[in-house]
Amino acid sequence: MEGPEVDALSFRLSALAGRQWVDRIDVPTHRWQANVLLKHCSGKRINQIYSQGRWLLWNFSHGVSWAIYPLRRWRWSAQWTDADKPVVPDWLDNISPLSKDIGRRPLLRIMLENGGCLTLSGRPLLLVLPTEKLYRHPSLTGLGPKLSDEFLTDEIWEKRVRVLAGDKTISQAIMDESVVAGISNQTKCEMLFAGGIHPAARIGSIDSRRMREILVTARRRGDVLCRASLEGRGARDLPGNVYDRAGEPCGRCGTNILAERCGRDGLWSWYCPNCQRLPRQPMLFGVEPVAAPLPDIEPVNRVPLK
Ligand SMILES: [Zn+2]
Secondary structure, three states: OOHHHHHHHHHHHHHHHOOOEEEEEEOOOOOOOOHHHHHOOOOOEEEEEEEEOOEEEEEEOOOEEEEEEOOOOEEEEEEEOOOOOOOOOOOOOOOOOOEOOOOOOEEEEEEEOOOEEEEEEEOOEEEEEEHHHHHHOHHHHOOOOEOOOOOOOHHHHHHHHHHHHOOOEHHHHHHOOOOOEOOOHHHHHHHHHHHOOOOOOEHHHOOHHHHHHHHHHHHHHHHHHHHHHHOOOOHHHOOOOOOOOOOOEOOOOOOEOEEEOOOOOOOOEEEOOOOOOOOOOOOEOOEOOOOOOOOOOOOHHHOOOO
């Protein structure tokens, strides 16, 4: 699951449950030891539901937050459960990317004051934390902005890539959650194809123009994915140029697409070896030569250096 999909999920959950009071929370006792902490959130109001990268964050009115991460498959579903409660018109219309069917392994059921009910199924990671310490948690503290954040300008994107991941390959930099959070391997491959950049290219070998081009591709893809997600479709349904297409001809030049672990990010990269050539990279044991001239060194004790 990609960041924009979690974004769409948070948007829909927020429309259904944001600012609602929680009547009750049910947790299967055999599934979680944290159920006391979770149940503690019943009787409280849901202040905000939003996303950061792939993290789905819930803030409650008593200063407690949930941070939920789709480590394995998860499913969010919405139902009406209480026949006595007045039914809010249209509450169950248009709920994608939530479903109406509860998954096979229900984990958490949140009954809302309006009679609606949200169920989380599957095996996500769930942290219950004081809201004030949320961003001090090791998993969240170094998280970069998401693609849809308005302050992520071209300049800030390029600066983050070069400063935070300057010694890495472009593949590693894109997948680095501290640079920008929530970009998937699939989006990475399509970004690099759009920019004509080899997955193992060093950041120093990529100029500003191409650095901006790949951000434009990522943004456009993120917007499309978020909208598709709200209509019930996923990343797999989106057209792609290279991802998961090893052996097929490239749409630009007809060369067969390759899949290799060449990005050194531990993930496979699909790319066109003709459109995405590796630039000549003078490298000694993986260390980039210093591009900028070194500053002058002040002579010690004002004795001129010879
Ligand atoms: Zn090609």
